[in-house]
Amino acid sequence: MKTIVSEAIAQRATEIADTASVVRDVGSIQDPPCSAAFLDQVRVILLRSRGVKDVAYQADGKLLCSSSLGSRAQSIPPLAHPDFVAPNGWRLWVSAELAQAPGVKAMVLNADHVVVARLPNIDPPAMLGRRHQLSIVRIGPMGSVVTGNGPVVGLSETALRAGKPIITSERMLVSACTGWLCYVLSMRWSDVALAHASTLAAAAAGGALLGIIGAALVQYWITRHASMDRALRRAMQRxxxxxxxxxxxxxxxxxxxxxxxxxxxxxxxxxxxxxxxxxxxxxxxxxxxxxxxxxxxxxxxxxxxxxxxxxxxxxxxxxxxxxxxxxxxxxxxxxxxxxxxxxxxxxxxxxxxxxxxxxxxxxxxxxxxxxxxxxxxxxxxxxxxxxxxxxxxxxxxxxxxxxxxxxxxxxxxxxxxxxxxxxxxxxxxxxxxxxxxxxxxxxxxxxxxxxxxxxxxxxxxxxxxxxxxxxxxxxxxxxxxxxxxxxxxx
Structure with missing residues (x-):
């Protein structure tokens, strides 16, 4: 039986793999960037995608065109600092508000000249809230690491802050830190690999994509965690x-x-x-x-x-x-x-x-x-x-x-x-x-x-x-x- 975490990883891996496929297909277009023929081919690629809603082309940090706005995309301001930067330079915004659609938030991936925006799937309830799957770690003076909640993760401050997935024969660990507090998701890698080997293989083909999957998982949990924080405070008042x-x-x-x-x-x-x-x-x-x-x-x-x-x-x-x-x-x-x-x-x-x-x-x-x-x-x-x-x-x-x-x-x-x-x-x-x-x-x-x-x-x-x-x-x-x-x- 697939576990909740297994399903979570599968969902994120499918999204990232599909997004990476769009990035590769757009990068292989031979027509001049932002030409009419280029944008036509981009729109055909989007029709095959299962979630990507817009693709833009950028140079020198500025958008030159997009599949939805054409050259008018040049008026869109750049996004703020990304949530995750992969070793190969790919950048990820887990939930960025789209300037061309106020109030709409999307996962945005920037790979070289290509910028892809997709609407993420709704998380199943309590997807990542199980105590045995999450550790909350505090980094103390002189780099001391103390697990405040959940399984002891045994990672150094350097490993925690690096944000890179750590895979053993039994588990996959991914982390994200905000100041002195780090969240670490621990997943039974063997179950995930057996249930979703083909999906993860496709995602991992992008080199740094496994790290992006991990970052997306942790960032989604942090978002959900913040929501629970507010709800609990209200519940105490009520x-x-x-x-x-x-x-x-x-x-x-x-x-x-x-x-x-x-x-x-x-x-x-x-x-x-x-x-x-x-x-x-x-x-x-x-x-x-x-x-x-x-x-x-x-x-x-x-x-x-x-x-x-x-x-x-x-x-x-x-x-x-x-x-x-x-x-x-x-x-x-x-x-x-x-x-x-x-x-x-x-x-x-x-x-x-x-x-x-x-x-x-x-x-x-x-x-x-x-x-x-x-x-x-x-x-x-x-x-x-x-x-x-x-x-x-x-x-x-x-x-x-x-x-x-x-x-x-x-x-x-x-x-x-x-x-x-x-x-x-x-x-x-x-x-x-x-x-x-x-x-x-x-x-x-x-x-x-x-x-x-x-x-x-x-x-x-x-x-x-x-x-x-x-x-x-x-x-x-x-x-x-x-x-x-x-x-x-x-």
Missing amino acids: RELELHYQPIIDTSTGTCVSAEALMRWFRKDGSQVDTSEFIEVAEAGGFAIDLFLLAVRLASQDLSTFLRFNRNFKVSLNITANDLLEPQLFQILHEYFELRGIHPNQIALELTERRIVDTAAQADSIRKLREAGYLIHIDDFGTGYSNLSYLSDLSVDCIKIDRSFTRHVTDGSSQSRIVPPMLEIARELGLAVIVEGVETEEQRLYFADRNVKRMQGWLFAAPMPAEALLPLAGRQIWAPPRAQDLPATT
């Missing part, structure tokens, strides 16, 4: 975001002892926006702290009365490493929790391991939070740092085994062999353990046999609104199946 809570169960008793607060975005039409995508946008846009503050306010609003009368129940909130540097963090927690009668030890702050702290100020903030009584959990444990000494350095309270390990614990894979050492590390450091993503009885039994009691997942309960959680909180909501109900083993 109160379209709300918290759902997934129960965490003590499986020794079946009691719902805590819950994780998860942000959800429901549009006015009832549709739901992918959570990982809008969280990613907020982090890249620098306003993830606003989401955290919203989560604090909503959790307090939803649960403060219940928490005041149920001191053993806890709620966990997701927080980013950068949120730890918010000057008003402690004041906000104090105002929305402590002043409303909620003890700090009823609130756990979940810090994702993939974006763990990397400054002394962030580590100091964690220490102060724990001194104030707040609990610190490391979320998605096992997906980030390979050096686990930071667990003792930060003095955290709990680790949460990521669902990517949970789903494999019973299949004998390499991921299943990693879980026992994780549990041993937690025991040696005296840390509590919560298992995420428990969906089957086999997974539950695996961890129960290893003395892990607290679990979270669809086997027990899905995320739910506060009004659905409250009747369940602090009560037994699950019981293990009876022996006679378990499937027979041979």
Whole structure:
């Protein structure tokens, strides 16, 4: 089955290959440039094209004629700086407004004397927004490279800023940078090549065209990313975001002892926006702290009365490493929790391991939070740092085994062999353990046999609104199946 990214590349490759074909055909015309015979042949070439709408001829940086305007094209001003320049000098504007058609935007390719404008196809929804396909990378002081979101790309600043595709036996990476922020798309090259070998071969025949395809993909994603940024900010103003809570169960008793607060975005039409995508946008846009503050306010609003009368129940909130540097963090927690009668030890702050702290100020903030009584959990444990000494350095309270390990614990894979050492590390450091993503009885039994009691997942309960959680909180909501109900083993 073709993947979303495969389709995206195929679409861009088809557009670029068709455009390159027009460039080559126009370049082979023997009649004098801009003569009547020349323009007639250009118009015949356009009839064969699947998307090119106009072709112009230029010399010394000035347009001399075009298939739509003839010699009147000389009055069209040159375009601004291109979005991408290939090593062979070809230039690409991903979305340029056409002077001859105000309000109409087109992809423009300039190759030597030929300038081609085509109307790009509409992107399928969420074409490039999947978290596992995109990495957002920050370039820090002295050229340090830190992956803020998505898979670690392992590229240097020079490689990132070069913008050239990097192809390995498994993946194709393309990047685009704006200042200190770079976007990197990672694609399964083997799938793409198998599904679209002929299309990509035609596109790659242009030498630098593979780079142009990559630049077009990244630029289209950036455009879509900016649109999502604006939509998310509006959604926050319109109160379209709300918290759902997934129960965490003590499986020794079946009691719902805590819950994780998860942000959800429901549009006015009832549709739901992918959570990982809008969280990613907020982090890249620098306003993830606003989401955290919203989560604090909503959790307090939803649960403060219940928490005041149920001191053993806890709620966990997701927080980013950068949120730890918010000057008003402690004041906000104090105002929305402590002043409303909620003890700090009823609130756990979940810090994702993939974006763990990397400054002394962030580590100091964690220490102060724990001194104030707040609990610190490391979320998605096992997906980030390979050096686990930071667990003792930060003095955290709990680790949460990521669902990517949970789903494999019973299949004998390499991921299943990693879980026992994780549990041993937690025991040696005296840390509590919560298992995420428990969906089957086999997974539950695996961890129960290893003395892990607290679990979270669809086997027990899905995320739910506060009004659905409250009747369940602090009560037994699950019981293990009876022996006679378990499937027979041979």
